[in-house]
Amino acid sequence: MSKQGSRTDLRIAVVGLGPIGTGVVEALDLGIDGLVLAAVSAQNPEKHRIRLANLKRPPAVLPIEALADTADIVIECAPSRLLRSIVAPFVGGGKTAVVLSAGALLDNEDLIELAKQNGGQIVVPTGALLGLDAVTAAAVGKIHSVRMVTRKPIQGLAGAPYIVENNIDIEQIAEPLKIFDGTAREAAKGFPANLNVAVALSLAGIGPDRTKLEIWADPTLTRNTHRIEVESNSARFSMSIENIPSENPKTGLITALSVIAYLRKLRAPLRIGT
Known part of the structure; x- marks a missing residue:
């Protein structure tokens, strides 16, 4: 106390x-x-x-x-x-x-x-996700674009609605495969347990409809990885992070x-x- x-x-x-x-x-x-x-x-x-x-x-x-x-x-x-x-x-x-x-x-x-x-x-x-402070600061000025590329181990994506609805046999993926390319809002619906990080990025910056996102299923990975690229009138910056999964493979420690x-x-x- x-x-x-x-x-x-x-x-x-x-x-x-x-x-x-x-x-x-x-x-x-x-x-x-x-x-x-x-x-x-x-x-x-x-x-x-x-x-x-x-x-x-x-x-x-x-x-x-x-x-x-x-x-x-x-x-x-x-x-x-x-x-x-x-x-x-x-x-x-x-x-x-x-x-x-x-x-x-x-x-x-x-x-x-x-x-x-x-x-x-x-x-x-x-x-x-690192760098949200930088995105928040850049948003005080003008952000032109935000793009995020997420790569996850197979088990971190299993069962996501987008995977099920599109009949993607994720267990059979033998090499890195891009399974989604769209907006943060679309990703939030298709991968509700996986992409809270993308929504946070979008809310800090230019919104869920202008924040672009790629998702890759990668059987060679053991960590969730994110790379973000931001173009703004104050700075151009990129950042990447590899997160060690917790007991829940969808969530980083x-x-x-x-x-x-x-x-x-x-x-x-x-x-x-x-």
Whole structure:
């Protein structure tokens, strides 16, 4: 707890206890100055009972609808279909929702207006993509184009709606194959569990309909790789990153670390980056 006492601590709720949510919960339990883990919510709480009981300060385990009365900030690490039920009560009450299912925001854009009307805030963390600060800065001026090329191991793309709808036998791919070329909005619909990173990039820059994206299935890879090229009136820059998958092959380890870094910034005496 902070030196001022628990009354000034920000209360955090975490929804979803997969690799990302568990990492955030454990970091909060170890201690982040000025923050306290108030509650968690999961589809199957009993599955996580022992792990939660072993925390130094076990949080309340609550249904989603009870979280907004218990916490100041919610961290959404849940299936995208739950986004609205998690975010709306917080931003509607002038609170903060940290959203990892960024792709689902495109189907719930009215939540942004809800946050605006009530003094709430939706935060999309950097996640698996470096350079969002640079894109955000460039967007203050004029961005001409943004293109992203994503390459993923086969198992990181299996089961995506686009794969199923187009009858792509992904298990039989023996060499790198481009399976998608379109916009970030189209990618969010076709690959909802894979391309939150592309939606975050588009929201930071020129929007989901002008951000172009290629997706490659690559059986030679063990890491998710992203390369981004940006042309703007202030700078031309490119960046690439290789993310080590977590226990969930669709998600990189760095995603949880990105959320933890955001939380540490909230009460930090020195904050680096916008």
